[in-house]
């Protein structure tokens with residue numbers, strides 16, 4: 001089924017609600033009018049009957065023989081049409097007006113009070129009342145013609161019935177126009193949003209200063225575009241940096257191969273060249289592995305295991321590798337890891353990798369003769385792994401950037417050590433995936449301390 005536009009739906013609702021209101025209003029007004037008229041007619045009939053009763057009471061006491069004449073005189077004094085008939089308990093007519101005779105208004109069988117409508121040619125509303133006087137019972141019957149009233153009600157009914165469709169048509173046209181006007185800014189936003197693509201991600205929607213939902217919608221979309229632009233730029237930058245980093249070792253390998261092919265004469269020369277190429281290949285695979293890991297982490301594909309891991313074991317393992325690295329550089333390596341078991345929920349491989357990144361940095365950025373120490377402590381439900389070195393330190397200017405991808409404080413020096421600037425990005429991602437954090441303190445020329453906080457499992 002084709003979806004119906006909001007504009008049409010709004011109009012349909014509008015017309016539907018109006019139709020229901022009109023129907024409700026019509027029925028209620030019709031009933032109120034009818035009841036109101038009948039009530040006032042009934043009151044007037046009551047008055048009339050009471051008047052007749054009073055005359056009869058008086059005449060029957062004073063001169064019963066003049067009853068008919070008195071009733072006629074009484075009726076003639078009234079200005080309304082004469083609808084009165086009176087009869088006694090034996091059903092004999094005491095008085096019967098010409099109109100009552102003409103319309104053959106029947107004698108009610110029984111009942112002290114009865115309103116009804118006799119539909120002959122003329123709708124009548126009739127009141128019957130009984131009275132006793134001088135040992136006899138009489139029935140007084142008065143009536144009022146209802147034709148004018150019912151005509152008026154009828155006219156009203158037709159007016160509502162004929163006017164309603166006209167009103168409904170006007171309302172649908174008006175409603176359609178109004179909802180179109182109300183939704184026009186949405187169309188504008190849609191058109192503007194359609195224009196935005198990866199080539200002009202810096203473009204933003206116009207924000208109407210109306211303080212309403214549409215202003216909020218445009219602002220929300222603009223904030224979304226801000227976030228998209230930031231990630232998009234980051235990805236573009238990442239790709240550019242990655243390609244750049246790959247180009248250098250590839251160029252090196254190519255040159256080494258070409259030179260070796262051209263100039264090598266002995267097997268030893270070839271071996272030397274092969275060794276250089278192998279070293280570059282190792283660096284490149286490590287780079288590609290890091291890139292892949294970060295790309296998978298960004299895409300949300302790389303997921304952490306959720307095992308119970310003893311951080312102390314994990315850190316001890318990393319220190320084994322660290323010792324080898326430190327020895328190669330003639331550094332003192334100190335290890336102070338709590339014998340206690342500290343458990344976290346997470347991935348032991350990832351944690352091992354995180355610790356190794358920090359040990360690797362500490363070793364890499366500490367000159368020969370210095371020292372690297374690793375400590376594990378516990379505080380406030382967190383395990384804290386501390387990596388302290390007596391190395392070159394990090395300047396205050398570099399500090400905010402060191403966790404960014406491909407950031408190296410000293411590019412040339414770092415590359416010399418085989419660094420590409422991805423270690424700390426990976427470390428931070430792992431720590432955060434374990435709901436932990438990393439903090440740094442450093443004094444240039446004196447050394448640095450990196451501390452990893454990891455929330456512990458409750459025993």
Ligand SMILES: Nc1ncnc2c1ncn2[C@@H]1O[C@H](COP(=O)(O)OP(=O)(O)OP(=O)(O)O)[C@@H](O)[C@H]1O
Pocket residue numbers: 357361362365389391392393394402403407408409410414418419420421422423424425448
């Ligand atoms: N312990 C440290 N002492 C001094 N500088 C450091 C230390 N750790 C990191 N840095 C600085 O932070 C930068 C980023 O570190 P990161 O580990 O992310 O990259 P990297 O070590 O250069 O390369 P890799 O991706 O191989 O780890 C380093 O280039 C270095 O300048």
Ligand SMILES: [Mg+2]
Pocket residue numbers: 357360361419422423424
């Ligand atoms: Mg590093």
